[in-house]
Amino acid sequence: MILNGKQLSALVKMGVAMAMADGKVEEVEKAAIAFELVKFGVKGNDAAVIISNSQIMDASDAIATLSNMTNEQKKYATGYLAAIMASDGDVDPSEVKLWQVICTLSSFPTMNIHEALLFWNNN
Numbered sequence: 001m002i003l004n005g006k007q008l009s010a011l012v013k014m015g016v017a018m019a020m021a022d023g024k025v026e027e028v029e030k031a032a033i034a035f036e037l038v039k040f041g042v043k044g045n046d047a048a049v050i051i052s053n054s055q056i057m058d059a060s061d062a063i064a065t066l067s068n069m070t071n072e073q074k075k076y077a078t079g080y081l082a083a084i085m086a087s088d089g090d091v092d093p094s095e096v097k098l099w100q101v102i103c104t105l106s107s108f109p110t111m112n113i114h115e116a117l118l119f120w121n122n123n
Contacts, residue, residue: 015081066108
């Protein structure tokens with residue numbers, strides 16, 4: 001899977017929103033967000049730039065960026081956001097609702113949480 005810097009910033013933006021959806025951000029959720037950057041080979045200053053860009057990115061810009069990804073990238077993003085949601089072992093209804101909203105607004109393929117996690121784990 002290949003994602004550019006703007007796509008990664010958009011994913012981080014939505015990942016942080018997922019982590020915050022239940023009103024608390026657990027360390028394991030932060031680790032899940034950061035791990036994705038490491039997984040894509042982003043290190044040091046490049047990671048700082050992506051995180052900084054995600055913080056100043058409007059949610060609408062993040063959604064537009066995610067909407068313009070390929071179908072495979074969208075499946076991956078669906079799984080990534082599901083992984084953040086599930087990372088603390090407590091899938092809160094507010095997280096599920098936000099996940100569904102992001103997936104709908106971004107025109108992600110219809111998947112349940114299990115399917116999304118399975119795709120993400122295998123790609």
